[in-house]
Amino acid sequence: MHFGLSPEQQELAGTVRKVLARSADSMAVRAATESATGFDAALWETLCEQVGVAALAIPEEYDGFGATFFETSVVLEELGKALAPVPLLSSVVTAEALLGSGDAAVCGELLPQIAAGTVATLAWAGVTGAADAPIGVRAEGDALTGTVQAVLDGDNAELIVVAALDGDAPALFVVAPDAVRIEQVPAMDTTLRFATLTFEGAPARRxxxxxxxxxxxxxxxxxxxxxxxxxxxxxxxxxxxxxYSLERVQFGRLIGSFQALKHRMADMLVEVETSRSISWAASYAVATDADDADVLTASAASACGDAFMHVAGEAVQLHGGIAITWEHDISWVFKRAQALNQLFGLPHQHRALLPL
Known part of the structure; x- marks a missing residue:
């Protein structure tokens, strides 16, 4: 691919950025995380209805926009920058699981709902672990029994897709939220929402x-x-x-004028730009189902996870003592780095998958 956004992709990013600047500033994000649902329902509705973020990678025959996964990643990068508490990640993963099942009838029924903004989640340990994470739910006929911990947006999901063992093979099932015992789990990063889902003979549709x-x-x-x-x-x-370095004065000078700090921020810039390049490469490979998609996604998970952790840590150091306070937004960025590092496998697990 050409490593640059097309005019249409730039416009998409700009539109999302404008919406977030208007509706996802620091005070709005904090208010949303402290609400009963833990996410900004009004912002989610705006993003779905005016921008169509949940419909981007869903094919047109399922009421989607028929764009690609790459356009979704463009939106996710903007959401990541704003720390916006909206359930796009869980809905995207659920949609991809449905598309991967190849069940046209179920896709025709459920994907239009996701495209319209229905909050969906995939109850599977692989969301917070490696792809070979053990499945703790078992199917017995049309009923499910077992527990899935740390289900992303599990307590807000209107559509729940569950990975369960049917015999010795994994299968997907649809379960109504009111048939599941749901317990919200406190998270260090309050912009992400998790829940434990317990199935006690819950009726399910394969x-x-x-x-x-x-x-x-x-x-x-x-x-x-x-x-x-x-x-x-x-x-x-x-x-x-x-x-901050262009505002904070120490020893009568802006700290941004100190050469040692300039070097550290330059290193941060290199890590951010390198991460963006490999993230784009991975998203494009996923969008086109390229032969090297697995290698590129593992590379992106390894590089971007480590880079965000290091850049966030440097940001805390360079902000000084105020960075560890709840009131300062940089502490939220640091918590987000820690939380995202736990999703879909740790960096070292992905590095182990790369060819020597």
């Missing part, structure tokens, strides 16, 4: 197709999506640090 292929597709897309969020978060950390 989705036809290959469950293993569906989960592999969902994990690959989720890995690339998290990398895009990490790039946006790292850019936020860099921007805040540079801005």
């Amino acid at each position: 989705i036809a197709g290959d469950g293993s292929a569906a989960l592999a597709r969902a994990h690959r897309a989720g890995t690339a999506a998290v990398a895009a969020l990490q790039v946006g978060g790292a850019q936020r950390a860099l921007d805040m640090t540079v801005g």
